[in-house]
Amino acid sequence: MLISRYENRWNPWKDLEALQNHLTGALGLSSTSTPLRASTDEKLQPTSWTPLVDVIEDEKEYLIKVEAPEVKKEDLTVKVQDGVLHVDGQRKFEREDEGRRFHRVERFYGRFSRSFALPDDADQEKVTAEFTDGILRVRVAKAEKAKPKQVEVRVA
Numbered sequence: 263m264l265i266s267r268y269e270n271r272w273n274p275w276k277d278l279e280a281l282q283n284h285l286t287g288a289l290g291l292s293s294t295s296t297p298l299r300a301s302t303d304e305k306l307q308p309t310s311w312t313p314l315v316d317v318i319e320d321e322k323e324y325l326i327k328v329e330a331p332e333v334k335k336e337d338l339t340v341k342v343q344d345g346v347l348h349v350d351g352q353r354k355f356e357r358e359d360e361g362r363r364f365h366r367v368e369r370f371y372g373r374f375s376r377s378f379a380l381p382d383d384a385d386q387e388k389v390t391a392e393f394t395d396g397i398l399r400v401r402v403a404k405a406e407k408a409k410p411k412q413v414e415v416r417v418a
Contacts (some may be wrong), residue, residue, distance in 0.1 A: 311370025
């Protein structure tokens with residue numbers, strides 16, 4: 263089983279906003295009627311983010327699916343070093359240009375980094391990655407199990 267070795271920085275505001283959204287929906291309130299909502303003239307700043315990941319195992323391989331919509335292929339790197347799989351990337355923030363203005367930005371932008379300790383049966387030399395429809399799929403093959411070898415016993 264893959265275990266995340268490094269966690270991204272904790273953002274307490276993200277947790278608070280998620281709680282607020284949950285309570286707002288549960289109480290049937292309008293999202294604009296809650297005091298913790300940012301005002302309409304809030305600063306629209308990109309912030310760091312952590313893409314969601316699924317880790318799937320079958321008899322032949324481990325599959326790590328990283329959700330990275332609107333990330334360009336050239337902004338992604340995948341590497342294996344010292345038994346750890348590293349996935350790094352960046353989703354760039356669109357700048358306002360002439361005739362266009364952002365009123366609200368709720369998605370996260372910026373750099374991200376995810377790291378996973380590989381299990382002992384992972385073959386670090388057999389790692390592939392493909393990026394399609396905003397999903398990065400990293401496949402790590404399992405090493406072939408050593409076959410039992412029968413040793414002939416000789417009489418001395």
